Amino acid sequence: MKVRIQILGKFLSMVALLVLTCTADYAQFVIAFVVPNNRASIDGTSGSTLPFANPNPIRYQQVYDASEFSAINQDGGWIRRIFFRIDGECRNGYGTDVSSLQINLSTTSKVPDGLSSVFAENVGADDRIVFGPASVHFVEGCSPGTSPQPFGMIISFPTPFYYNPDDGNLLLDIRNISGGTDPGMNSGTIDGEFTPGDSVARLIGAANATSGVINDSFGLVTRFEIWPNPKLNVELQTNSVVLSWAANPESFVLQTTPFLLPEPTWKPASNDFAYSTNGLTKIYSIPLDSAGASGFFRLVSPMAAAPP
Numbered sequence: 091m092k093v094r095i096q097i098l099g100k101f102l103s104m105v106a107l108l109v110l111t112c113t114a115d116y117a118q119f120v121i122a123f124v125v126p127n128n129r130a131s132i133d134g135t136s137g138s139t140l141p142f143a144n145p146n147p148i149r150y151q152q153v154y155d156a157s158e159f160s161a162i163n164q165d166g167g168w169i170r171r172i173f174f175r176i177d178g179e180c181r182n183g184y185g186t187d188v189s190s191l192q193i194n195l196s197t198t199s200k201v202p203d204g205l206s207s208v209f210a211e212n213v214g215a216d217d218r219i220v221f222g223p224a225s226v227h228f229v230e231g232c233s234p235g236t237s238p239q240p241f242g243m244i245i246s247f248p249t250p251f252y253y254n255p256d257d258g259n260l261l262l263d264i265r266n267i268s269g270g271t272d273p274g275m276n277s278g279t280i281d282g283e284f285t286p287g288d289s290v291a292r293l294i295g296a297a298n299a300t301s302g303v304i305n306d307s308f309g310l311v312t313r314f315e316i317w318p319n320p321k322l323n324v325e326l327q328t329n330s331v332v333l334s335w336a337a338n339p340e341s342f343v344l345q346t347t348p349f350l351l352p353e354p355t356w357k358p359a360s361n362d363f364a365y366s367t368n369g370l371t372k373i374y375s376i377p378l379d380s381a382g383a384s385g386f387f388r389l390v391s392p393m394a395a396a397p398p
Contacts, residue, residue, distance in 0.1 A: 119370070120315045120338075121167060124241075125158040126289045129281075133178030133238040134311045137279030140294065142228060143186035143270045147297035150264040151212055152309050155202050155289035156255035165319040166254030168339045169195060169220070171246045172262075173313035176230045178237030180278035185229040190267035193221040195251040198261040202291040202309070207301045212261055212293065220247040223267055232278050239281065241313045250317065250339050252391075262312075265297055284308045320389055333374045333387060337365060341391045344374060350386055359387065 124130035141150030176184050196214030205212050230242045253260055283290055290309020295302035320336040333344070344363070347354040363374040376385070 120317055121161050122315050123161045124313045125154050126283055127158050129311045134281045134283040136282045136284035137177035138282050139279050141264045141266050142188055143273040146269050148266050149295050149297050151293040152262045153200055153202050153291055154260040156259045158289045159255040167316040167318050168250035168252055169316050170250045171315040173241035174243040174310055175241045175281045176239045176278040177281045178239055180232035182277050183231040184273055184278040186270040186273050188226045188270045190223045191226050192223045192265040194263040195220050196261045197258040199258050202289055203307055205293045207305055218251050220249050220251050281311045282308050329378055331376045334371050337370055337372050342389045345390055346387050
C-alpha cells in the first residue's frame with residue numbers, strides 16, 4: 091500500500107508539472123461557433139461568389155479578429171473544418187466546381203481593415219497548408235424565406251491547424267489555382283459581412299500575383315469547428331493508474347520519462363492504449379505492480395506550430 095500511495099503522489103505531481111493537464115470532465119467534443127459572432131443567427135449584410143466561383147485563378151486572403159475566438163480556452167485549439175452558407179436573400183442556389191484549391195492558415199499580426207496589399211506581408215510565421223491542392227464541389231440549394239440559410243458548404247482539413255487567439259489574428263489564405271465553374275445566371279452568393287471596423291476583411295488578387303487589387307472590409311461569414319487541446323487525466327484504480335485524454339486530434343503522442351531532473355529523457359509510451367466506447371477518449375492503463383517508483387507523462391504533437 092505504501093508503494094501505491096507513493097506512485098499516486100508521483101502521478102499527481104506530474105499533473106501539476108505538465109502544461110497539458112485537466113480534470114475528469116474535460117471537453118472531448120469540438121467547439122463550434124460563427125465569425126463574426128453576431129452573425130450566428132442573423133444573415134450577413136452582403137454576399138459574394140468569390141473565392142470559389144471565379145472563372146480565373148485568384149488568391150483570396152481573409153483576416154478574422156482574435157477577439158471572435160473567445161470560445162477557445164487559453165490553450166488554443168485545432169481548426170478542423172470551416173463552413174460557409176448561401177446568402178439569406180437568395181432566389182437560386184449556388185454551385186461551382188474547383189479542380190485545384192489550396193487553403194493555408196496562419197496567425198497574423200495584421201488586423202481587419204489593415205491588411206497589406208502585398209500577400210506575403212499578411213502571412214504569419216506559422217503558415218501551414220491545411221487543404222489541397224485538391225478539388226472541391228459545392229452544390230448549395232436556396233430555401234426562399236429562410237434567413238439565415240444553413241451552413242451547408244463544408245471544407246474539412248486533412249491537416250488541422252493549431253490556433254491560439256492570444257498569439258494574434260487568424261489569416262485564411264485561399265488559392266483558387268484552377269478557377270471555378272460558372273454558377274449560372276442569377277445564382278445565389280456566399281453570405282458575407284461588409285461593415286467597416288468590424289472583425290473581418292479581405293484581400294483579393296490574381297493567383298500568382300504578389301499584390302492584391304481588392305482590399306476592403308468584406309468577409310465571408312464562417313463557421314469554425316475546433317478541437318480543444320487534449321489534456322491528460324489521471325485516475326488511480328485498484329490495481330492500476332489510468333491515463334486518459336481526448337482522441338482528437340490524432341497527432342498527439344503520449345511520452346514518458348522516469349525523471350524530470352537533471353534532464354528528462356522523453357520517449358514514446360507504448361501504443362497499447364484503448365478507446366472509450368464512444369471513440370472520443372484514449373485510455374492507457376499502467377499496472378501498479380510494474381509501474382516503477384516514479385513516472386512522468388506528457389502529450390506532444392509532432393505537427394508544426396503545435397504547443398509544447
